[in-house]
Amino acid sequence: MRIESITLRELEMRLKSPFETSFGVTQARRILLVEVVADGVAGWGEVTATEAPFYNYETTDTAWQIISDFIAPRLLGQDLNTASDGERFIAGIRGHQMAKAGVENALWCIEAQQRKMPLWKLLGGSRNEIACGVSLGICESPQSLVKNVEEALSSGYQRIKLKVKPGKDLDFVLAVRKAFPEISLSIDANSAYTLADADHLRAFDEFNMLMMEQPLQWDDIFSHAKLQKRMKTALCLDECISHSRHAEAAIDLGACRIINIKLGRVGGHTEARRVHDVCSQHSIPVWCGGMLESGIGRAHNIAMSTLSNFTLPGDVSASRRYWAEDIIDPEVEVTSRGTIRVPNTPGIGYAIRRDLIDRLTTRKQTRNVEAAVRVPVGQQLYPIAETGSN
Ligand code: OSB
Ligand code: MG
Numbered sequence: 001m002r003i004e005s006i007t008l009r010e011l012e013m014r015l016k017s018p019f020e021t022s023f024g025v026t027q028a029r030r031i032l033l034v035e036v037v038a039d040g041v042a043g044w045g046e047v048t049a050t051e052a053p054f055y056n057y058e059t060t061d062t063a064w065q066i067i068s069d070f071i072a073p074r075l076l077g078q079d080l081n082t083a084s085d086g087e088r089f090i091a092g093i094r095g096h097q098m099a100k101a102g103v104e105n106a107l108w109c110i111e112a113q114q115r116k117m118p119l120w121k122l123l124g125g126s127r128n129e130i131a132c133g134v135s136l137g138i139c140e141s142p143q144s145l146v147k148n149v150e151e152a153l154s155s156g157y158q159r160i161k162l163k164v165k166p167g168k169d170l171d172f173v174l175a176v177r178k179a180f181p182e183i184s185l186s187i188d189a190n191s192a193y194t195l196a197d198a199d200h201l202r203a204f205d206e207f208n209m210l211m212m213e214q215p216l217q218w219d220d221i222f223s224h225a226k227l228q229k230r231m232k233t234a235l236c237l238d239e240c241i242s243h244s245r246h247a248e249a250a251i252d253l254g255a256c257r258i259i260n261i262k263l264g265r266v267g268g269h270t271e272a273r274r275v276h277d278v279c280s281q282h283s284i285p286v287w288c289g290g291m292l293e294s295g296i297g298r299a300h301n302i303a304m305s306t307l308s309n310f311t312l313p314g315d316v317s318a319s320r321r322y323w324a325e326d327i328i329d330p331e332v333e334v335t336s337r338g339t340i341r342v343p344n345t346p347g348i349g350y351a352i353r354r355d356l357i358d359r360l361t362t363r364k365q366t367r368n369v370e371a372a373v374r375v376p377v378g379q380q381l382y383p384i385a386e387t388g389s390n
Contacts, residue, residue: 001038001110002079005368006072006103008064009033011360013294015322020138022165022192023054030060031294033357034067036106038080043109044352046297047102048264055190055291056098056218056239056265063099068365071103076372083107084270097242097267104268105300113347118303120342120349123269125306129339133159133313134321135188135290138168142175149176149183156338159184159210159313165192170203177207184313188213191239195223198230210312211236211258221246225255234258238289242266244274251282258312262289263300272304280309288314295319295328299348302332306342316340327353327360 011031018027032047047067049058074089086107090100112119134157139145149160160180162173164187173187186209193201193215201215211234216223218239228235234257241247241259243266250256259279266272279286288305291297301316318340319331326332328350334340343349 001041001107001114003036003038003075003077004040005037005366006067006076007035007037007364007366008067009035009357009361010060010064010363011294011327011357012362013323013327013360015292016320016324018137019292021163021188022138022190024052026050026292029292029294031360032060032063032102033294033296034102034106036075036103036110038107038110039114041110041113042352043106043111043113044296044348045102045105045107045109045268045300046264046293047098048262048291048293048297049098050291058096058098063096063102064365066093066096066099067103068367071099072367073371075103076367077369078372080107083111087268087270095242097271098264101264101266101268104270105263108269108300109348116346118342118344118346118349119300120303120306123273123303123307125303125342126308127306128342128344130288130302130305130310130316130342131158131313132316132318132334132338132340133157133161133184133287134317135161135315136163138163138165139172142172145172146175146179149180153180153183155318156334156336157313157317158338159186161186161188161213161315163187164189166197173204173207173209185209186211186213186236188238189215191216191218195226198227201227202231205232207233209233213260214238214240221250221253221255224250225253228254228256236260238262239265241275243271244278247275247278247284251278251284257284259284259286260289261286261304261310262291263297263304264291265289269300269304273307276307276309285309285311287312288316290315290317292322294323295326295332295350296348296352298326298332299328299350302340302342303348313338325356327356329353
């Protein structure tokens with residue numbers, strides 16, 4: 001596939017209701033979409049960076065700049081054999097996995113269309129229905145949280161995850177556990193605690209939870225290893241895992257018993273599959289995390305979730321939980337059994353609603369082959385001089 005153009009679009013999409021985590025409240029998303037055209041075929045990806053650098057260091061704006069100034073010039077005009085082949089051109093750019101993932105996933109979308117295959121089959125997936133959980137934001141009171149849990153359960157979701165933060169944790173989980181003694185339950189602290197809170201965190205062992213997600217600092221695998229030794233509940237790492245080497249380190253150190261895979265956080269489908277494989281080799285189950293994506297990011301999440309070691313329900317929920325109107329057709333729906341049926345049409349399996357995307361777009365830029373960095377044949381592709389040193 002010869003890369004002809006890369007178009008960035010920023011969309012403003014309001015969530016149906018505000019979503020609160022330990023790092024803040026989100027009411028409207030600034031969704032960044034990547035459309036790559038190769039051999040006349042358009043492929044779509046989504047950059048899952050948040051608006052502010054509170055989940056990780058990337059933001060909608062940093063991703064826009066990194067794609068526009070560094071990723072696009074290295075890919076434009078290149079002739080790739082496969083989507084995974086794109087990786088080597090941008091490997092010299094350190095970090096910025098979410099920016100890279102938005103572009104790489106668009107390449108996968110193109111390759112799947114060219115091969116006339118559904119993306120999930122191209123990735124090597126092995127199931128045509130995936131299990132769904134739901135992530136519930138921090139609430140005003142334990143009573144209102146119990147109500148939200150009840151509603152999610154009646155929609156069929158197989159696993160309930162509660163966002164927690166210091167001061168809004170034990171009472172809230174206790175109320176939910178009392179109301180629903182048997183459900184599959186987990187919590188996610190988004191790095192709101194430190195190892196000094198170990199005794200407090202141990203109190204959650206009483207609740208018979210499936211897992212506790214990322215209680216400690218976003219970049220600290222070592223402290224999670226120390227905490228896991230002191231807790232019965234399985235820890236699950238989210239923020240800490242940016243690539244498969246992190247996954248290997250975390251598993252080897254005993255820092256977690258479960259890993260959440262997010263396509264954006266690890267740089268796209270190619271690296272996500274490596275994380276999946278490392279976990280599989282060590283019998284560590286994985287599940288697909290969410291970043292309040294639009295339908296395009298969601299479609300990629302669904303495809304990835306068909307790989308064999310995704311044995312726990314993901315945070316891949318129905319379009320209608322988030323949006324009045326989603327930008328794909330059909331919207332993602334969850335069955336009464338709490339599953340999503342995986343589409344079998346070529347590519348990401350959902351049609352792109354260009355009309356709606358145009359209406360929601362607040363900013364747009366197309367880079368084409370004239371923007372390519374010229375690299376002499378046979379010369380190392382990175383680092384390219386203009387990037388400077390790291
Ligand atoms: O930690 O999983 C997280 C949303 C934004 C940032 C981080 C996280 C989340 C979620 C939402 O939990 C999951 C979803 O998309 O429904
Ligand atoms: Mg998380």
